[in-house]
Amino acid sequence: MAIKKIELLKWFASNEEMMEVLTAVATDLGDVIEDVNSLVVIPLKGAMTNEVFQINWPTKSDGHLRRVLVRLYGEGVEVFFNREVEIQTFECMSRHGHGPRLLGRFPTGRVEEFIHARTLSAVDLRDPAISALIATKMRDFHNLHMPGAKKAQLWQRMRNWVNHAKSLCSPKDAKNFGLDKLDAEINILEVLLSEGYEEIGFCHNDLQYGNIMIDEETRSITLIDYEYASYNPIAYDLANHFCEMTANYHSDNPHVLDYSKYPGKKPSNIEVEQLVTAAEKYTLANHLFWGLWGVISTLSAVDLRDPAISALIATKMRDFHNLHMPGAKKAQLWQRMRNWVNHAKSLCSPKDAKNFGLDKLDAEINILEVLLSEGYEEIGFCHNDLQYGNIMIDEETRSITLIDYEYASYNPIAYDLANHFCEMTANYHSDNPHVLDYSKYPGKKPSNIEVEQLVTAAEKYTLANHLFWGLWGVISSYVNTIDFDYKEYARQRFQQYWLKKPTLLDSSRIISQDGNVNNIS
Structure with a gap:
């Protein structure tokens, strides 16, 4: 709904102040x-801390609409975060190439660049392809070097919130929310969760779907709204994100969380193990494939071993494998190699044919086809030549493009992975571009210890997350005027804390509590 009434921006001190800020922004933009x-004002829904508006006006050059985003700060939110620190974070993120640019400031809000991308929906968070993109972006975010001490801010922030909640609540609400027990709970959690896996990174701390945007064309992800961002255990940021999968803030009951949508506890690694094992075996077929290519051909920069770039490539490969392309969805690998064997025999001298063992390869191909097809076999559309020269990256958006499809066809996706792993041993721009360095091969089955540690830690940190946002809900119910049932939201969060705590914290130091949290009046 577009409204041509600037009075909608009610928190501006005056029309004059508003026009001064927007006029300055417009001038800077030409x-x-x-x-x-x-001016056309469009309220944007879904924000629970601020009020957000899209403002449009015709550009000077061609009459097309210019779009900016105006964020009006919520009342009473200074207890949740320091606004000046949040602005510094915003500006620092912008310098790092993350998020929108800051275009202008005024006492009760700011003007931001309008991101031409789609805000995610609740359903999007559970889409595996989008989830992989978010995971990659989160890893980049966690690795940012930001101002301030690199230590967890979570615990002291919650202690401050407990004190503030006590000062706001009636005795009845304080009792119903169990506020008198929370200082002890926070102390216990800090000790227990800090004993295990603990990797500190710069965390968003509020990765609900409304704070994640996707460019549908480039598939690049942008994280926005950094009010709660700080250094914390990255397991906490993951825990928060998993908990947000239970929310739909655009439903008829936006405060109600559906825990059937939670992604579960430890995911099974069976399919991952199957795929890794299959890819490992398919390196045999890959060596034959490109060995034959080398016989027939004359040998005519993305760093494949960079973990962050490798994650981007993996996501792009998954999209590629899911393409629906013309032709039968069956492996083309085996017949192509048989054809190449015949062609190689027609080209080679008897000496070369003997040296290359061409007379044995038909039998080898037959054996491989039978043995490798017996196990894990997922057919997808494969690139089949993912060496670094066929992968391009946009340094600004971090989007990946795969090029050169001469060898692309349907094949076992394990083969495409095997090929990619083998390509990690190559450097086609070295003095010896034909020499493969197998010390660069990523190895056999990767250890899942760190993954398991992170999953376990994230699972336990959901407890801290329930406390964090439960306290936020209690305080917000007193200080925020946005139409949202903050008390009920807080009740659910505290209820989940008490219900999950006995199973997630196996310790004699935990405090027992009835899992039922009273209805809050």
Whole structure:
């Protein structure tokens, strides 16, 4: 709904102040706002801390609409975070190439660049392809070097919130929420969760779907709204994100969390193990494939071993494998190699044919086809030549493009992975581009110890997450005027804390508590 009434921005001190800020922004962008009536204001829904508006005006050059985002700060939110620190974070993130640019500030809000991308929906968070993109972006975020001490901010922030909640709540609400027990709970959690896996990184701390945007064309992800961002255990940030999968803030009951949507506890690694094992075996077929290519051909930069880039490539490969392309969805690998064997025999001298063992390869191909097809076999559309020269990256958006499809066809996706792993041993721009360095091969089955540690830690940190947002809900119910049932939201969060705690914290030091949290009036 577009509204040509600037009075909708009720928190501005005056129309004059508003026009001064927007006029300055327009001038910086090469535009002129001559009339307040030329502004179109569109309220954006879903924010629970601030009020957010899209403001449009015609550009000076061609009359197309210029879009900016105006964020009006919520009342009473200074207890949750320091606004000046949040602004510094915002500006620092922008310098790192993350998020929108800051275009202008005023006492009760700011003007931001409008990101031309789609805000995710609740359903999107559970889409495996989108989830993989978010995971990659989170890893980049966690590795940022930001101002401030690199230590967890979570615990002291919650202690501050407990004190503030006590000062706001009636005795009845304080009792119903169990506020008198929370200082002890926070102390216990800090000790127990800090004993195990603990990797500190710069965390968003509020990765609900409304704070994640996707460019549908480039598939690049942008994380926005850094009010709660700080250094914390990255397991906490993951825990928070998993908990947000239970929410739908655009439903008829936006405060109600559906824990059937939670992604579960430790995911099974069976399919991952199957795929890794199959890919490992398919390196045999890969060596034959490119060995034959080398016989027939004359040998005519993305760093494949960079973990962050490798994650981007993996996501792109998955998209590629899911393409629906013309032709029968069956492996083309085996017949192609048989054809190449015949062609190689027609080209080679008897000496070379003997040296290369061409007379044995038909039998080897037959054996491989039978043995490898017996196990894990997922057919997808494969690139089949993912060496670094066929992978391009946009340094600004971090989007990956695969090029050169001469060898692309349907094949076992394990073969495509095997090929990619083998390509990690190559450097086609070295003095000896034909020499493969197998010390660069990523190895056989990777250890899952760190993954398991992180999953376990994230699972336990959901407890801290329930406390964190439960306290936020209690305080917000007193200080925020946005139409949202903060008390009920807090009740659910505290209820989940008490229900999950006995199973997640196997310790004699935990405090027992009835899992039922009273209804809050």
